[in-house]
Amino acid sequence: MKARTFAIGSAAAVLALVGGTFAWTVARSGGDLADCLGGQVAGGAIGGPFELVDEAGATVTSEEVLTEPTLLYFGYTFCPDVCPLDTARNATALDLLAERGIEAQGVFVTVDPTRDTPEVLADFTDSFHPDIRGLSGTTEQVDAAAKAYKVYYQLHDDEDPDYYLVDHSNFTYLVLPERGFVDFFRADASPDAVAERTACVVDAVN
Template sequence: MSKRVFLTLFISLFMLLILSITAGIWVLVKPKSDQESESTFIGGAFILTDHNGQKITEKSFPGKFKILYFGYTFCPDICPTGMTIISEALDLLNDKSAYIKPIFITVDPKRDNVQVMAEYHRHFHPSFSNLTGTQHEIDHIAKLYKVYYKKSNPSEIKDYLLDHSSIMYVLSADGKYLTHFGPGATSAQIAAFFNREIH
């Protein structure tokens, strides 16, 4: 074998080795998928109070999928629409709805006390848990779920409105983030997702 051929083979094998090492390193350090990344940074420990006055934490309702929706009872349109869509999705799921816990969390604890949340509960699917808390507790869980909210007319003392994000967060039975639905989601889309997840 000539020196030239030997040198060519040596260079080829060396380049192949470098490529293999590079590929191996990329596999070890490659970024996680968007969903894996989001599941790491969305959610966490909290303690709130439901519409019956019972304390609820992230560990409540074990073994059930959770769908969390943030809003407030004085919301004129967006929140009732979202609550209705979730309620209709649960109706579409029939018996499978028993494996899902819908949770409504207020971003307006100043007005949405336990009594107000209990009254609001009467208008939507009975399996809902409506949660409230102190301003600090609400600020904490809103931060955990990256929820935006702000008074749209702060000059009004009583009849103020809130600008807020309108996202439905879906958690697995062990409390991990799975996905979310935006304002355009339909009850059929939500039901279809749970039909795929619940076997």
């Protein structure tokens, strides 16, 4: 995996909390996957269909993208700290899963579609892992996908048109084909933990 350095202005904390508490909670699938999932929480449904634009500039649907176990992440390429760290963690987890014979992929959905063109996303994702795919789209398309996954984000593009920052939640979602969202990982989850829980889920549904 190629290393890449990201620096932009003064670093700002990427928000995983809104007003000191989570703005949403998660309802997991449970049942046959209960032994694999993280801490028990409850709340509204997460996930749903989306339509975005891939790195080649083609419009794609969630059914076309989420064809194998997926580590789905919402962020942006100009992010000075959290996004590259989380993406590197996910890339390592994909390698650990591959060592176990599990085919999985990463998907990076930008919350900054103005700057994150398909070409910019391709360069960003390729620098981390060949099996991480970048998705952009119109503001409306990105808003719809973020809303489906209960992603919080706020652009500060009124501060600087070129070097603005974006506050956003930074969870990685585990999504399975046909089944949809099943779990999420916080930023402090290690690559081993992400791979272990993902493998447990994949084994449980096969």
